[in-house]
Amino acid sequence: MFAESTAGQRVYYVESLNPLTGIVRNVFMQSRIDGQLGLVVAREGSHTEMPDGSRYLVFKDGRRYEGTPGKLDYRIVQFERYWMRLDPVPVNGKETGIRQAPLNELLADKTPPARAELLWRVGVPVSALILAVMAIPLSFVNTRARRSYGLMTALLLYFVYNNLLS
Structure with missing residues (x-):
């Protein structure tokens, strides 16, 4: 190394x-x-x-x-x-980027980067909730139809939502 x-x-x-x-x-x-x-x-x-x-x-x-x-x-x-x-390492204060900003600062800030970070922080937990709720109707299997339609629909919904979120 x-x-x-x-x-x-x-x-x-x-x-x-x-x-x-x-x-x-x-x-x-x-x-x-x-x-x-x-x-x-x-x-x-x-x-x-x-x-x-x-x-x-x-x-x-x-x-x-x-x-x-x-x-x-x-x-x-x-x-x-x-x-x-070893040389002493100067300790810089905490990073002050938009990704490290606390939630209350993001809510007060009206700039597009702050809104995008806020949307990302809220969107990921919401996507987990949406997928959990969608799992119930998508898990229904009709014995006369193919079993993979629900899985394909769930994957399609996830990819579309994740791309829209990004």
């Missing part, structure tokens, strides 16, 4: 992840800071959050290679445990 950090400053590769423990195996990380290339290769790693809220990646049993691309002055460091602080 590959992952890239903000602005491409760091690229991570993880071979396997244990979802129960959160430990990753065979980790590769490349970072570029001020033109200096840094590579970290580790047998395993994990994510740790400190009590003060700072977040760290902890790599175990690996090596770090540092240097400038094109030059031969690379430095190799072998480590048992390597802590790397």
Whole structure:
């Protein structure tokens, strides 16, 4: 699994992840800071959050290679445990799009996007109610007629209603 950090400053590769423990195996990380290339290769790693809220990646049993691309002055460091602080993520407020607007704001707003979102929010539960009510007459089977007419009619009604709703 590959992952890239903000602005491409760091690229991570993880071979396997244990979802129960959160430990990753065979980790590769490349970072570029001020033109200096840094590579970290580790047998395993994990994510740790400190009590003060700072977040760290902890790599175990690996090596770090540092240097400038094109030059031969690379430095190799072998480590048992390597802590790397993650940049704090700025918390943006909640999203303020029309899809996240509360119902009372949608009722007060007269713009077409607000009306469309209101129609969508009301239309989906109404479609479930209509299909439940229509199931009663459509489930009647005439023994002399084909059995699939009710099913075909129900599917046609659903598709027409859903397309009109969209």
